[in-house]
Amino acid sequence: MNFSKVQQAGTIVSLKDSNDNTIATFAPIKPYQNVVISSPKLKKDASYTLYTGGTSTGNATDGFYHGGANQGGAKLISFQITDMITWLNESGKTTSGNSGSSGKPMRR
Structure with missing residues (x-):
């Protein structure tokens, strides 16, 4: 997912499947x-929704939340995984060359 603007550190990002099961919830410690x-848990041809913001009642470890429920987050985008790598931006699914400033995964 490529956001159009830098997100504040601590802003929760949560991914849920079509049955409202949480795949991942985390709050990055840096912008x-x-x-x-x-x-x-991610499956090809399955549908997912990405949320941002809100709070989580789960237990946090290094920014990742385990268990609990997410509350008050805003729905950002719903999408279906059709390829091994699915590129997203705030407008929807995109291609690797159109996902952000460089369109390439960042390497460290």
Whole structure:
């Protein structure tokens, strides 16, 4: 996911499947503009929704929340995974060359 603007540190990002099951919830400790989520729970041809903001009642460890529920977050985008890598921006699914400032994954 590539956001059009830098997001504040601590802003929760949560991914849920079509049955409202949480795949991942985290709050980065630094400002961010890109998010990458990888999980064995993600399935090809399945539908997901990404939320930002709000709070979580789960237990936080290094920014990741375990258990609990997310409350008050805003729905950002719903999408279906059709490829091994699915690129998103705030307007919807996109391609790697149109996902952000460079369109390329950041390497460290």
